[in-house]
Amino acid sequence: MKAQRFLFLFLFLFALLSSSAYSIEVTRHLSGSWYNVDQDGHGLSVEILGNGTAVVYWFVYNPDGTPTFLIAQGPYSGDQIVATAYHVSGMRWGIFNPLEKTVLPWGEIVMTFQDCRHANLNYLAAHNDTSIPYGGGDIPMVRLSNIDHLQCNDNPFAGIYEGVLERDEDGVSHRTKAVVSAENGFAVYVEGAFMAFGDFGEPNVDEAWSDNAVILPFEPQASAIPVPDFSARVQSTNRMLLTYYTQGPFGYGSGDLPALDEAFRRGVTLDGPSAADSIERRYWLQDLNSGDYAATEIAHTGEFTAVSDRTQCSWTGLVAVPDPMFNLLNVSFDVGDCGETNGHYTGYGYHADGHEFYTNRVVYVFARSETRPMALALVPRS
Numbered sequence: 001m002k003a004q005r006f007l008f009l010f011l012f013l014f015a016l017l018s019s020s021a022y023s024i025e026v027t028r029h030l031s032g033s034w035y036n037v038d039q040d041g042h043g044l045s046v047e048i049l050g051n052g053t054a055v056v057y058w059f060v061y062n063p064d065g066t067p068t069f070l071i072a073q074g075p076y077s078g079d080q081i082v083a084t085a086y087h088v089s090g091m092r093w094g095i096f097n098p099l100e101k102t103v104l105p106w107g108e109i110v111m112t113f114q115d116c117r118h119a120n121l122n123y124l125a126a127h128n129d130t131s132i133p134y135g136g137g138d139i140p141m142v143r144l145s146n147i148d149h150l151q152c153n154d155n156p157f158a159g160i161y162e163g164v165l166e167r168d169e170d171g172v173s174h175r176t177k178a179v180v181s182a183e184n185g186f187a188v189y190v191e192g193a194f195m196a197f198g199d200f201g202e203p204n205v206d207e208a209w210s211d212n213a214v215i216l217p218f219e220p221q222a223s224a225i226p227v228p229d230f231s232a233r234v235q236s237t238n239r240m241l242l243t244y245y246t247q248g249p250f251g252y253g254s255g256d257l258p259a260l261d262e263a264f265r266r267g268v269t270l271d272g273p274s275a276a277d278s279i280e281r282r283y284w285l286q287d288l289n290s291g292d293y294a295a296t297e298i299a300h301t302g303e304f305t306a307v308s309d310r311t312q313c314s315w316t317g318l319v320a321v322p323d324p325m326f327n328l329l330n331v332s333f334d335v336g337d338c339g340e341t342n343g344h345y346t347g348y349g350y351h352a353d354g355h356e357f358y359t360n361r362v363v364y365v366f367a368r369s370e371t372r373p374m375a376l377a378l379v380p381r382s
Helices: 002-017 275-279
Strands: 032-035 043-048 053-061 067-077 080-089 102-113 118-125 136-146 159-167 173-180 185-190 194-199 207-210 213-217 225-227 231-235 239-245 252-258 281-287 293-298 303-307 314-320 329-336 343-353 361-368 373-380
Touching: 043 136, 053 080, 053 102, 067 102, 159 239, 173 239, 173 252, 173 343, 173 361, 185 343, 185 361, 194 361, 194 373, 281 303, 293 314, 329 361, 343 373
Parallel strands: none
Antiparallel strands: 032 043, 032 136, 043 053, 053 067, 067 080, 080 102, 102 118, 118 136, 159 173, 159 252, 173 185, 185 194, 194 213, 207 231, 213 225, 231 239, 239 252, 281 293, 281 373, 293 303, 303 314, 314 329, 329 343, 343 361, 361 373
């Protein structure tokens, strides 16, 4: 068991440290504070504006050690910001008379982003005043903080999607939730009907496709239902488009799921400085299909165990937070003493408003075994 947990944690760590298959593009999600770890004491505040320009405030020092700052503004394209920088001085504290202000064209800075957490600052002064910052060079930068609701993930499609899926089989519009992981896997939860799982193919800047997935029904079936005509498409406009057709019990369906980023919920910061600490607390674990529930607690290691007093079903596993700045979880657990539901499950989860259960945050989990799906809600308890 310890070896399995070590392997599980290693895989998550590897995924976290591996370079992204996606090319990073400058978006509002890169706004925030950046600095150099070895030069703590100066840094950048980056603001990505909606008009195609960015503003960078560089808080630095003059050669004599007195604090000063540069203001740079310019366009962004692809993975770069190219901005003209200015040095401002002259206004006295408490008076703030703009007539005393001096604005000197300083030079140019270019900020190139490798991913959501790493960038390079290239600067070159275009003046000869050695009493203020001068010269040129390159400084590697890392993200120090981000703006709430603007968390960044290297996979532009990773996140949470919610909408309605129309099914011709029963004529009912089903509320549907979906999770796209940073590693490109996805889970689709169609409330009261079924779950679908798959992986997107080669990354694309504008959209990603999956045309081969599997549907797992909640009701007992002989096996999972492969659906070669299941199509999931996610777009850079923050939408997931679903269509499927089967000759089995599910007929035809289609849906349009906007990303919760549009409602400022896709990238909610987790509560805590690191990994599993952010979800460490006591919960009620509820199986969203069977209604079975049990008390549990997620430890600081991410481990949890729950046993139902009513059915004796047990859930034992691990919740991992690949990126504490982004609202996605990876989950692995075993179900025991539960009859046909027994098995090893893997999947994804996220925090969301728990209006269905609780006025605070709820952890939703969508996972699968070889033959069955399972949707869980972890509701905080005192």
